[in-house]
Amino acid sequence: MLRVESHGDVQRLHFSTWRSRLVGYSVSCYAVRGVLIDSAFHDVGDELLAWIRESQCRGVIITHAHDDHAGNAERLARAGVPIQLQPDSEALLKTPQRRGPHRWWSWGAMPLLRSPVTPFVAQGLEMVFTPGHSYDHYCVWDADTRTLFAADLFLGVKVRVAHPVHREDVRAQVASIRKAVALGPTRVFDAHRGLLKDGAGLLNAKADWIEQTVAQIDRRIGDGWPDPAIVRDVFGREPLFAYVTLFDWSHANFVASVRRTYPAR
Template identity: 25%
Template sequence: MKVQQSLHHGPVRGYRFGYSPIRFVRPVSVWCYWLDGLLIDTAQRHMQGEVLTALARQPIDQIVLTHFHEDHSGNAAALRSRHRCPVLAGPLTGERVANGFGLLPYERFWFGQIDPCPGVLPLPAVLETGRHSFTSIYTPGHSDDHHVLLENREGWLFSGDFYIGNLRLFRRGENIYQMIDSTRRILTHDFDTVFCGHNPVLKNGRRAVERKLEYLESLVERVQTAHQRGLRGRALQRAAGLQEQWWLRGFTGNDVGVVHLIQSILQDAPAAML
């Protein structure tokens, strides 16, 4: 099963791609965005034919990867070859996509193995196109290599997987305190539109990010309070308003689940909070 969708927001073009090899298993989709010759993220390898076709008529002068995850970097090499343009990313992202990286079975199932993309160029602090200027901001939390792009004049935040929404599950390795710090940092800037990799917010985007921060801070407090009361396991999850999705945890080989969210809250706290 394949899913495609597009959006127009002023000069920004958004392209959504989703894939599932089984008819009754919902595709996990991802958005990439084009503006003024700049492509932000490249979608998943399983949708390469559709990605190349959808972007065939768009002039692409440069590609930016917000982070290394396979649903964002999966077509970087193919698009670079087709459009003869550079790929830019943060140093950790460039290092990881240069030779490809291992995937778990569920990641290959939904997204496909990425093609290696050596020679990624460093993402500058300020990225220029013909009509726009973007500030790159380091935003770890979802991954340790994550960056967003902010078009200050227009108030557009191209957020990769920084925003998404109120997460009730974590992928292994996500860090809630880094997410909170990154969110506070983003809120020092002016913006109103959030071009998210999975959940675009085209109006009142700043308020959506503020609500995300409120949610994360509240969740940390609920989990820590329940833990201090001696609650553990499912009792702690219930007290925090969380519930494990066992099918997803099993399908992902224990890579995605409530357990990783709670572990991050309890184990990743900065020394100042202990």
């Protein structure tokens, strides 16, 4: 299902299926300057391609190689739609990845990128390297309108879980968020929540919360605590969806990410 929302010069393309809605998931791509940011997930590929044909969109930017942002990369490449993406994302899309059953359920297949990519550079839009959520994560910055397309940089203030796919690094997230806020965005579009009210304020609140939480975890690591005890003390019990995702998303991965980068650089 595709729902289109207009925000002046920006159109939000909000994609979901009955299966993704059942587990509370959807994803948004954004059209700006005749370019589409991200390609959604494979199960909505027909709607995405139809929209691209009708809108005469010049090309697609892919922010990172996760299923719900790059799920149609191969389809676009095969159809000859120009794509702008970074070398790390391209390499990930060409390599088989471990995908849990919850990803198949929510997003569908994730075909490998095999077709040659027609390269493209979007005018007036800059890809800003913001690793942390994944090591190949980029935001897109429109300097003229001070608009940040934040992809998965935000997601929520207190995201108390992390996932190991593409090496999530919660410590790196803080630096990336501060870097994005320093650009001075007046509008922030999130790939799942749409246009954020006071986006810069929310991003700062998220960076502050991660810093405080990481400091709590660092202290316990320094005192020799094992991970399960840290998880229980800082976060409490794992949420239900940690079990549903076979611990792909879990408090344990948050703590493991902090330990991987301990001591702080």
